[in-house]
Structures are given as C-alpha cells and as structure tokens.
Amino acid sequence: xxxxxxVVTSGKGGVGKTTTTANIGTGLALRGRKVVLIxxxxxxxxxxxxxxxxNRIVYDLVNVVEKTCKTKQALIKDKRFxxxxxxxxxxxxxxxAVKPEQMRELCAELRQExxxxxxxxxxxxxxxxxxxxxxxxxxxxxxxxxxxxxxxxDRIIGLLQAHEIPAPRLIINRVRPQMIKKGDMMDIDDVNDxxxxxxxxxxxxxxxxxxxxxxxxxxxxxxxxxxxxxxRNIVARIEGEEAPFxxxxxDLGIFEKIRRLIKK
Amino acid sequence: xxxxxxxxxxxxxxxxRAIERLRLVLVHDRANVAPGLMETLKEELIEVISKxxxxxxxxxxxxxxSNERSASLVANIPVKRIxx
Numbered sequence: 077x078x079x080x081x082x083v084v085t086s087g088k089g090g091v092g093k094t095t096t097t098a099n100i101g102t103g104l105a106l107r108g109r110k111v112v113l114i115x116x117x118x119x120x121x122x123x124x125x126x127x128x129x130x131n132r133i134v135y136d137l138v139n140v141v142e143k144t145c146k147t148k149q150a151l152i153k154d155k156r157f158x159x160x161x162x163x164x165x166x167x168x169x170x171x172x173a174v175k176p177e178q179m180r181e182l183c184a185e186l187r188q189e190x191x192x193x194x195x196x197x198x199x200x201x202x203x204x205x206x207x208x209x210x211x212x213x214x215x216x217x218x219x220x221x222x223x224x225x226x227x228x229x230d231r232i233i234g235l236l237q238a239h240e241i242p243a244p245r246l247i248i249n250r251v252r253p254q255m256i257k258k259g260d261m262m263d264i265d266d267v268n269d270x271x272x273x274x275x276x277x278x279x280x281x282x283x284x285x286x287x288x289x290x291x292x293x294x295x296x297x298x299x300x301x302x303x304x305x306x307x308r309n310i311v312a313r314i315e316g317e318e319a320p321f322x323x324x325x326x327d328l329g330i331f332e333k334i335r336r337l338i339k340k
Numbered sequence: 341x342x343x344x345x346x347x348x349x350x351x352x353x354x355x356x357r358a359i360e361r362l363r364l365v366l367v368h369d370r371a372n373v374a375p376g377l378m379e380t381l382k383e384e385l386i387e388v389i390s391k392x393x394x395x396x397x398x399x400x401x402x403x404x405x406s407n408e409r410s411a412s413l414v415a416n417i418p419v420k421r422i423x424x
Contacts, residue, residue, distance in 0.1 A: 226362055227366065227369065
C-alpha cells in the first residue's frame with residue numbers, strides 16, 4: 077500500500093490551515109479511509125485541540141524523528157474514528173528540531189500503512205515550511221479572499237514549484253456572500269483569475285466552525301453546517317469524485333447587474 | 341436621477357481596488373521569486389538587439405517599475421552604432 081501525502085499550507089497565518097486539516101482528515105475517515113494527521117507546527121501545537129485530543133498526548137513528532145519512541149507509540153487514536161490518528165507537534169522545541177530528510181523518512185514509513193497522510197504546515201516560509209513540504213506529494217493551499225492572504229498564497233505557489241510540488245490545489249476559506257454581493261469581497265472567479273491554480277473548494281464563513289472548534293469536534297461531521305458540507309465536498313474531490321462547489325446563494329440585484337453589463 | 345446614479349456610479353468598489361492592488365504587487369513578487377528572471381531577460385534582450393545595433397552592454401539598465409495604476413518594464417539601452 078502506498079498512501080498519499082498531502083501538505084496543507086498557506087503562507088499567511090490565521091487563514092484556517094489547522095481547521096482545514098482537521099476537517100479533511102475527519103472527512104476522509106468518515107469514508108472509512110485510514111488517515112494520519114501530522115501537526116508540523118512545532119512550538120505552536122494546535123491540531124490536537126482542534127481535534128479534541130489534547131489530553132491524550134504522550135509522545136510527539138520530535139520524539140519520533142529522534143527515535144526516542146516508536147512511531148506507533150506517538151500516534152493518538154481519534155475519539156470518533158478507529159481509522160484516524162494524530163501525530164502531535166512538540167510544544168517545547170524549535171522548528172529546527174526536525175530536518176526535511178527526517179520528514180521524508182517519516183512520510184515514507186507512514187505511507188506503508190495509511191491511505192492518507194495530511195500535514196498541517198506552520199505559517200511562514202522558513203524551516204517549518206520546508207520540513208512540512210519535504211515529504212509531500214501534493215499540496216493544498218488555503219487562502220481567504222483578502223489581499224494579504226492571496227498575495228502570500230501566490231508566493232507559496234512559487235515556492236512549491238521550486239520544491240517540485242507543481243500542481244497545488246486551492247481552498248478559498250471564510251467566503252462571505254453578502255460582502256461579495258456588495259462588491260466588498262473578491263469572489264471565487266477573482267481569486268481564481270489571480271492565482272490560476274485548480275480550485276479544490278470554497279468554504280463559507282460559518283459561525284458553526286467556531287462552535288465546533290470550541291468543542292473539539294470538526295464541523296465536517298455536522299450535516300447541517302454549511303462549512304461542514306463544503307468540507308465534505310472537498311473530501312469527495314480529493315477522492316477523485318465530482319462534487320458541487322458551494323452555491324453562494326446571492327442575487328446581485330438589478331442595479332449591480334446592469335452596471336456590470338455596461339462595464340463589460 | 342437616483343436610479344441613473346446607481347447604475348453609472350463612478351466610484352470603484354473596495355473589491356475592485358483589492359484586485360487592482362493585488363495584480364500590481366504580484367508583478368513584483370513574481371519577478372523576485374523567479375531568481376534571475378530579470379538577468380535572463382537582459383541577456384536575451386542584448387542578444388536580439390545586437391543583431392541590429394551595437395549597444396553599450398555595460399551601462400544598459402532594465403527594471404520593472406510601477407505606479408498606482410500600472411506596471412512597466414523600463415529599458416535604457418545606449419546605442420553605439422546601427423548595423424547595416
């Protein structure tokens with residue numbers, strides 16, 4: 077068996093990498109896939125709390141690469157799914173405690189046993205980023221529809237190409253249809269035009285995500301949540317299925333429509 | 341009158357400003373990310389222009405400039421002699 081290693085990255089912090097990793101991972105497990113999530117954000121561990129597994133940590137990523145424990149001992153089994161595991165980041169070490177070569181080795185080991193290895197990349201483009209992408213075959217870039225996040229995403233695309241991950245896919249997170257309607261937020265086409273990479277998904281800004289993060293339960297499991305259904309569609313696309321993109325469910329209004337017609 | 345104003349309103353939306361600013365900033369970002377892009381461009385320019393004229397390669401300058409609204413490639417290439 078040879079699993080797929082996917083890194084979730086963004087450049088800019090705070091756009092929803094960790095939430096995205098947790099939701100995609102849980103969504104894949106929901107489909108019965110064997111999944112391991114690696115928190116590569118050493119020193120700023122967070123995937124554990126988003127998954128609600130913070131009380132079960134004994135060993136971490138640095139222990140594994142330094143071989144002070146076996147890989148299996150450090151993997152924390154999820155509360156809800158038997159096929160979902162977390163390898164937490166070390167909290168009291170530096171990013172330099174792991175080297176790209178060690179990440180490549182670890183990914184090679186894990187892909188023997190798992191269908192998917194998802195890596196939650198730290199913000200930034202330094203050592204932590206280089207470690208996180210070292211063992212990856214594919215990349216998912218998370219952005220929000222604002223100038224700084226899109227600019228950083230563009231830079232990340234360039235850096236991934238330089239590291240031979242040529243075709244990253246894009247998730248546009250925290251989209252607010254009402255603001256798009258008013259002309260105060262870039263829409264999906266705008267972001268797509270600028271970044272020109274394949275779109276993997278669109279996630280609406282949804283308060284339910286904050287609530288589920290409070291509880292440590294990824295929103296992909298909630299059938300009623302808009303963000304949750306967007307994540308389920310993303311998971312389907314990762315699995316190679318066709319899935320609808322979020323309908324933004326807004327009407328431009330007659331004036332804006334005429335205005336756009338004239339402008340064209 | 342209100343109706344016409346609504347359709348023809350001149351001021352740009354904040355989203356349009358965002359796209360405009362992003363496009364410009366990315367012109368520079370991308371030129372910097374691809375190391376040697378400007379150098380390669382310069383070398384190839386020299387190659388092409390040299391077919392038609394002798395130029396002063398030493399004092400030639402090629403740069404990417406931008407202002408509020410647009411980005412432009414500015415080349416200052418002193419010509420020594422036109423070939424016949």
